[in-house]
Amino acid sequence: MTLLHHIEELRAELWNCNDGEECRRIEAELQAAEREKAALDEAFEAWLANPD
Template identity: 75%
Template sequence: MTLEHHIEELRAELRNCWDHEERRQIEAELEVAVAELNIWIEELTQDLRGEKPPF
C-alpha cells in the first residue's frame, strides 16, 4: 500500500468514526502519515534540485 493510499484510508476511517478514543488514535496515525509524506516529498524535491540532505 502506498503512503498516499494509507492516508486516504485513514481519512475515510476518520469520517466514519464516532468513538472519541478511536478518533484520537486515527488522528494521530494520520498526523504521522502526513508528516512522513511531507518528508518524502521534501527529500524528493531536494534530489530533483540536486541538493543533498544534511545527514
C-alpha cells in the same frame, strides 16, 4: 499499500469514526503519515533540485 493510499484510508476512517478514543488514535496515525509523506516529498524535491 502506498503511503498515499494509507493516508486516504485513514481520512475515510476518521470521517466515519464515532468513538472519541478511536478518532484520536486515527488522527494521530494520520498526522504521523502526513508528516512522513511531507518528509519524503521534501527529500524528493531536494533530489530533483540537485540530483548529483
